[in-house]
Amino acid sequence: LKSDIPCKGIYARFLNLNQYKSLLNKDFLPIEESPWHPEAFKEDDTYNNSIVDINSPSKEIKRNTNRFNNFLKRNSLSYSLNKFSQYDVDYARNILKSHFSMLSKSGKMIGSTPEDHHNSIDLEILNLTGVSAWMGHLGDAPVSFFVGESLSNNEFGLYTGYTLREAKKLNFHRVNDWTGFTAIPTYSYSILIEKLKKLNFNKLNFGGSELPSLNRYKRRLGAKHDPTYWVFKPKN
16 A cells, blocks of 8 residues: 555455455454444444345334335325336435435434435436336325345345335325324335345345444344455555
């Protein structure tokens, strides 16, 4: 590493166990020696429950799907997930803005920012082979935004996946009973999973998490542990 480069050293991530051990033998250090962040020491690889078996939905998905279906029936509403188009760009941007504003207010802004997902709205990127994007609507209101790509013939990697969960943001006049509305994030994932199943995927890769709370949520969705490793090499 050149001495004139203003950095502490080199981080290497997405390593498997053998690669990790090999780099430790080449003067790299465990990431704990120089954490990326004091709480999320491996950024969004800190917690690794990430792989969902699409053909075996968890109890959490089944329970919240039933809860939200009851919400839809009581209020004569429907939820739909459709292919993203150029007309959805502003809606997607608003969903991102709303989600991260909510995190900021709750003090949970670690690692990710809205800017991390701006490429997910770039139509040039969305038109690349293997990349897929959808917009979810509650009635006519855009509430969900999903973007990911094919990682293999049977595995889909989700990069951006957000659903509005604050009822007041929707300003709906047609809702008489909001009971069950809080199940909408999990319900929207269940619809995405059904969409991916029809595309012949059998694994959904959520990626890792910066926060234990987010990791717990992915575990409830059925995400299995899929560890990756980081190392650090300080600049001499």
